[in-house]
Amino acid sequence: MLSARSRKACTIILSLCAIGYRSSQVSRALLYFIADIAKNHQVRKQYTIQLGENELVLKELELLNENSNVFKLIGPVLVKQDLAEANANVRKRIEYISAELKRLDGTLQDLEDKQNSKKESVSC
């Protein structure tokens, strides 16, 4: 069973083949590079959306009174949470997502460099 990401990578490779990348000039490695970069973009987009959402939540939480009730939806259960606890959790999550994004950026840069060098070696 293909995961969504690998499915996407495959579709990219297929589409590239359709455009005519079947030529021997473009090696499979290059194709995989392209697919990997596309995957990376996708994941990054996801993370960015989550980051934005969490920042909104944090803003709203800050506007709440001390005695307001905060609940968290865990599966089908609404669990009452402490306001301070909720704040801390959301902040931690934001940090985590930012770190993930940075890591992905590094990976992306890596992939692109490798791809370029591969391209040059192939074309020469």
Add this chain to the structure above:
Amino acid sequence: MGDGVKGTVTPLGSLFSPEEARKAAQRVEGAVVQRSSELRRLQGFVSENSALISLVRSLPDELSHEIMVPFGGAAFFPGRLIHTNEFLVLLGDGYYAERTAKQTMDILHRRGKTMEAQVEALKATMLDLEAEAKFFNSTAEEAIEGIVEIREEYVEEPEKNSLSSDTVSDSLHSCKTENLQKLDEDEDEDEEYARIMARIEELERMEELENGNTSEDNTQENEDTVVRDGDGGSKAGDEDEDIEAGHSFSTLDHKYEVIEPKQKLKDPLQKASDQKVPSSFISRQTGNISKQELKEEAFSNSRMQFPVEAHSFSNKELSVGKEKTASSPFGAQSSVSKIEDSPHETTGQTLNIVSSGRKAFSGSIVERDLDPQPVQSSKNTNLPQSSAQSSTKPVSRFKMQKGNR
């Protein structure tokens, strides 16, 4: 264009092949389509949000509402909605907060604002993409049509006019450039004029740097206030630094940089090699004028005092060497008027007054040994001053006249 200028002719099609351009355009259009679907989605959210806001606003109107409660996947049963002021609002990422109706509306309102900002950003990117696509398409069309790109070596022409006009146009005001352009038309007269003007500009700038802003009260500065005229045309060669008659008028009417030009003119005045402005004369002149207190308010008073002078100045506005824009409405700003003939009251000497029209009259009047020209030039007469005459842009006569009357 010189005959021996080398150049290359490249068909645009070779630079950007039309097929590639079309492909690029298509790619961009695909991106545009993608963005527009995203945009539609966002706009759906926005409308949903506003509907929700109105619902939340109306719920607390009643203690309880009779409703049909959904039960399971396909059933309803009649029930009542109670606690109509308590809402569990989804903050995002699985977090809910218990809030009143009013607070809920605030939350929704803020959410709506964020979404609208996103919509705007998306629209902006779409516009950019569309512009890009249009550009690609037009390039493709041009390439197909066979438009060629011609490149030639640039040979700088030793034309004084162009030089001077360039220097002149460097001056601040657009009016200047306007006037300058007009000046450029008369190439014959321009040469010397341009040279002179360029020099004056330089001097003014130097002086400006040295002196900085000075108060208008300073009579010395008044001299400089010769209306440098933003046009830059005002600098008429050497002696033309005379000024100001226009300044005072213009300052009253318009508050333009009064101080700057004061300084500028000083240098040219002092450095005017061609003419030695008799200091006595100048001081006399300035003395007359300084009484006026070149301040703007004072000037209005002084205007009364020197009706003749003012009048004469205004009348004497002469475009330097050119018959243009003498009556430019911007005269106050940047017109430089050369005033020939000393004001009748003061002396019988010819005065060349370069007035920027903006500066208060600083009283610097440079005496010139030029053939006196009729002072009473009508408002709109721009007596061309050729050769030695400093080319000055005519101060807006209207201004002056308005002041005079």
